[in-house]
Amino acid sequence: MHEYPITEQIIKIAEKHARDVGASRVTKVKLVVGDYSGFIGESIQMYFDVMSEGTVCDKAAIEIERVRPKLKCADCGELFERILFSFECPACGGAGGPTEIGKEFYIETIEIEK
Numbered sequence: 001m002h003e004y005p006i007t008e009q010i011i012k013i014a015e016k017h018a019r020d021v022g023a024s025r026v027t028k029v030k031l032v033v034g035d036y037s038g039f040i041g042e043s044i045q046m047y048f049d050v051m052s053e054g055t056v057c058d059k060a061a062i063e064i065e066r067v068r069p070k071l072k073c074a075d076c077g078e079l080f081e082r083i084l085f086s087f088e089c090p091a092c093g094g095a096g097g098p099t100e101i102g103k104e105f106y107i108e109t110i111e112i113e114k
Contacts, residue, residue, distance in 0.1 A: 002038070002039070003039055003040060003043040003044050003047055004047055006039060006044065006105075007044050007047035007048050007051055008047075008051060010029060010031070010044070010048065010107060011048065011051055011052055011055060011057050013107060013110075014026045014029050014056075014057050014060070014107075014110050015055060015056055015057060017110045017112070018056045018057075018110075018112050019056075021112060021114075022114065023056070023112035023113060023114050024056070024112075024113055024114060025056045025057070025058070025060070025112065025113050026056050026057045026060045026110060026111070026112055026113075027060055027061065027111045027112060027113050028060055028061040028062075028063060028109075028110075028111040029048075029057070029060055029061070029062055029063070029107060029109075029110050029111075030063040030064075030065065030107070030108045030109040030110075030111075031044065031062065031063070031064050031065070031105070031106070031107055031108065032064075032065045032067060032104050032105070032106050032107075032108050033064050033065070033066055033067065033104065033105055034066075034067040034068075034069065034101070034102040034103045034104040034105060035066065035067065035068055035069055035102050036069050036102040036103045037102075037103055037104060037105040038105075039105055041064040041066065044062065044064070045062050045064070048060075048062050065108065067101065067102055067104050068081055068102060069081070069082070069099075069101060069102025069103075070082075070099055070101040070102060071087060071089075071096030071097060071098060071099065072096060072097055072098075072099050073089035073091065073092060073094045073095070073096050073097075074094055074095055074096070074097055075089065075092050075094030075095070076089060076091055076092040076094060078090070078091040078092065079099065079101065080096060082096065
């Protein structure tokens, strides 16, 4: 349910961008969404489809680039995806710790039609 207000903001940002460049409509919004961001891409898509009706974003495509979380090995510095029930680095066997990778949430591009 917390995707509703963020989707509302995505539409506002896209509408403002379209106005600022004199575009007649937004054709695509590309989002980068980390698995640990707390947002579900499918819910954003659903809300976007409903909330954008009658706006310059109506029928715009939402493209979501998913970012999988990574750990960083404390010993060798390797970035790796965690295997279930393990924090072990596949390169050296050291212990992996959390990073910010996988927490991303931002608009990467807004495509418009003039």
